[in-house]
Amino acid sequence: MTGVTELTGVAEATSGATRPLDIAELPAHEVTSGGCPISYRVVGEGPPLLLVMGLGADVTAWADHVPAFAPRWRCILVDNRGVGRSGTPEGPYSTAQMADDCAEVLRATAAEPAAVPAAVIGISMGGAIAQELALRHPDLVRALVLVSTWARCDGYLAEVFDHLRTAHAVLGPVEFTQLLQLRIWGPAYVSRHLDELRDARLVAAGAPVADDAFAAQSAACTSHATLDRLCSIHVPTLVTVGHADCFTVLARSEEIHRAISGSRLEVFPGGHTHHWEQLEAFNALTSAWLDSLGPVEGP
Numbered sequence: 001m002t003g004v005t006e007l008t009g010v011a012e013a014t015s016g017a018t019r020p021l022d023i024a025e026l027p028a029h030e031v032t033s034g035g036c037p038i039s040y041r042v043v044g045e046g047p048p049l050l051l052v053m054g055l056g057a058d059v060t061a062w063a064d065h066v067p068a069f070a071p072r073w074r075c076i077l078v079d080n081r082g083v084g085r086s087g088t089p090e091g092p093y094s095t096a097q098m099a100d101d102c103a104e105v106l107r108a109t110a111a112e113p114a115a116v117p118a119a120v121i122g123i124s125m126g127g128a129i130a131q132e133l134a135l136r137h138p139d140l141v142r143a144l145v146l147v148s149t150w151a152r153c154d155g156y157l158a159e160v161f162d163h164l165r166t167a168h169a170v171l172g173p174v175e176f177t178q179l180l181q182l183r184i185w186g187p188a189y190v191s192r193h194l195d196e197l198r199d200a201r202l203v204a205a206g207a208p209v210a211d212d213a214f215a216a217q218s219a220a221c222t223s224h225a226t227l228d229r230l231c232s233i234h235v236p237t238l239v240t241v242g243h244a245d246c247f248t249v250l251a252r253s254e255e256i257h258r259a260i261s262g263s264r265l266e267v268f269p270g271g272h273t274h275h276w277e278q279l280e281a282f283n284a285l286t287s288a289w290l291d292s293l294g295p296v297e298g299p
Helices: 095-109 125-136 155-170 173-184 187-192 194-205 211-223 227-232 250-259 279-291
Strands: 004-006 029-033 036-043 048-052 074-078 118-123 141-147 237-242 264-268
Touching (some): 048 125, 118 125, 125 227, 155 211, 173 194, 187 194, 227 250
Parallel strands (some): 004 264, 048 118, 141 237, 237 264
16 A cells, blocks of 8 residues: 555564653643643643643653654643543543644643644544544644544444443453553563553552543544544644554554545554554654654744
8 A cells, every 4th residue: 555664574662762751740731721721741842742642641651752752842742631630521522622622732832932833643542632633723733643543433443432431430440451451552562561561550540530531531532533524634644553453453544544645654563552562663753754844834
């Protein structure tokens, strides 16, 4: 397929290959969007790069990626409504609503220096939000990196989100995180990093996401539907996916690639979290692609 690269020859990287950043120590800022406080952090120098994380995850999940981007990009990390320091209004939420939240953050951070459109990296639900951001606020978006995401929720994916929502309400945070890990990480990675993943379950238990907020975000995932509108996106777009992703399967990224004219699709070894399983390769590829965009032009 034109524009598709199969990265089967890239050696796997571990999370220790990039020095993590303590994002929790960065100053938190806040805007209000639709009556909901939205928290965000800013780090780095250069043109704006908005980072939008997935279901149930807050800004600290970017710790392994930001060190690769911050030397050349001003990274803007947003807590989606329902997680982190952002508000948790009654749901259900929608990806369009959360895209509007991101738009408010971009407008707030663009006040100084002069406003320029941002490149946007969105992972999983964050990629769905990024699609809506580009469609609803095209003046704010310069380029898209859509990671492990989807443009329509078929029967299989709807069942996955429904199961996660139910499990989150029934299981404790340690058991739920174990279930989620087995859904998003590839089998080989789990076997090699079992102690690390077990430790991560205990960390997650220390800051659990409220059931209502998780259900509200899950509803946004299930209702997301942009496939028939993606032809209206005309910014450079990189789509990445794990070949063995059993969550948002390869076919979902392929149809996004087909729908956005001129987009580039990169298929990595690994699962839904190929951006962590193949950390060095993902960071290097994404950084190079962002750098290839050239100088930023103002409005």
